[in-house]
Amino acid sequence: MGDGRDSTSGDRSAVATFSASFHDVVANVEKVIRGKREVVDLATICMFADGHLLVEDVPGLGKTSLARSLAASVGAGCHRIQFTPDLLPADIIGTMVYNQRAGEFGLRAGPVFTNLVIGDGINRASPKTQSALLEAMEEGRVTVDGTGYPVPRPFMVVATQNPIDLDGTYSLPEARLDRFLMRLRMGYPSLAAELEILDGRQVGRRIEDLRPVMRAEDVVAHAARTLAIHVAPALRRYIVDLVAATRTLPDVVRLGASPRGSIALLRAVQVRAASQGRAFVTPDDVKVLAKPVLAHRLVLSPEAELRRVIAEDVVDEVVETIPSPRRLVGI
Template sequence: MAEFAAVFRDVVTNVEKVIRGKRDVVELATVCLFAEGHLLVEDVPGLGKTSLARSLAASVNAGCQRIQFTPDLLPADITGTMVYNQRTQEFGFRAGPVFTNIVIGDEINRASPKTQSALLEVMEEGRVTSDGTSYPVPQPFMVVATQNPIDMDGTYSLPEAQLDRFLMRLRMGYPSLDAELEILEGRQVGRAVDDLQPVIRAEDVVARSAQTLAVHVAPNLRRYLVQLVAASRTIPDIVRLGASPRGSIALLRAVQVRAAAHGRVFATPDDAKAVAGAVLAHRLVLSPEAELRRVVAEDVVDEILQSVPSPRRLLGI
């Protein structure tokens, strides 16, 4: 896995040319890329959500389309529609911007629920169905969406079914003083996302992702992952709806990729603890009482990690 780890570092280093002082966030976003999952970046305005999405896309020599979500956006504006061809006198499918490798959905929660639901099929199955015919999207396929949780005027909350399709949700957070100074220095010399050069090809992303499937996850570590997810469903008065089996699968894939990123052919409990917050928190539906007490889903995941004992010995490695 040393070769995979080197490629992983190249992508992280490339993104960090623009996103300064957020190595943990950048590494998790890169884990999401190689785990063939979708990424939701959520935080207040001005913290680099869109820049992270664009930098990740710029690091891959692949197709990329950006969709600015607005209240008047229609599902056909995303997936495509049937168009009548006067020359052939037949209807044909005109593909929408979702038919690319990396889709950047900016301010995804500003679109109506009907428009948001247009992404459900393609995010889960990698295809779009129109007029009874299914059209596969290119591989790799990744949706990187951003949303602002503060300004709720003119926004629509993402439904649980769609949130569950995102492998990770990340929060940027404010940069440190030194990191913010580096941002200003980079702007002064003209360093921007448009200056980034790709460090990996689209077909290489698919091949490298397949390599991570060979990372060994011991039986008791797999049980530990399932126990973490199951624990999220049994917290009375705090969690109304816990993570689904899709969360277990997402956690497993993220653990394998993180282990490979560190050059290992086996996963450890530390891999699970490092990605659990990003993978599980957005899948939890908190009770109204917990929301009134301002309980944060990430804190609930931290409590689960402390309450579920991790395996002391990994057998079968």
């Protein structure tokens, strides 16, 4: 048996290994997604936190390319589902068919049975079809004719939606938004980054040319290791205080973040700390991730919407208002 120093040394070695692997994935994705380091970082954190990602922005900014590049970088299976008003739940999870040779019914698996599912234009499908993803996202399995079938691991849903084209769309209800660990916006690239994109197109830099820098099963192992990242009691209380504060603003927020928001923020900050080579979480980890993890979980009051208040501004206000712990016991 090793002493405490051996254990600490082993922890540091594991964190250093994770950090190196994390940045390998980020660098690989950036070969295609140029000038969006923060977005790529957050998407990679979401993947290692075993979470799902909602990417919301106008067409042409690389939402689908981000998801495909992430899958290619870890050697993961990837299926794209184009959500349309006539899409049925069976088109996502599959259906039972009769096998004459075996003399029994078996599952013809749908595109949800892969490592990374791209739900393109998820707000274009009916609520019934949207809900077909819920069980897989929350439980890691789907039920067909009363029988449960596990989805592969790792499993991640990257859903996209266009916030300006609302004709023929169905807004995601709060219960479904809450299933996503993060919501991100791509934003327009800088002029320099856009020039790099054009240069990359000229030399034939494509997603299909990306080589994986790790195996899909390594993602599962790395995600499990981040669970050991230390979160001091004071920081756990800080996370809970932040989330609880979103429920105490009746003039602005009609519905605050649920305890699922606290759990999501805890997992995300552990992964961020490990990605930076630390075996412990700091208040800055919480502050950086509060907005992408919590904003989409808030339902604003009608008065706030009339004043054009956005959820991200509410989270920023909460972060500025709640004091962060100065002394972290146990680090």
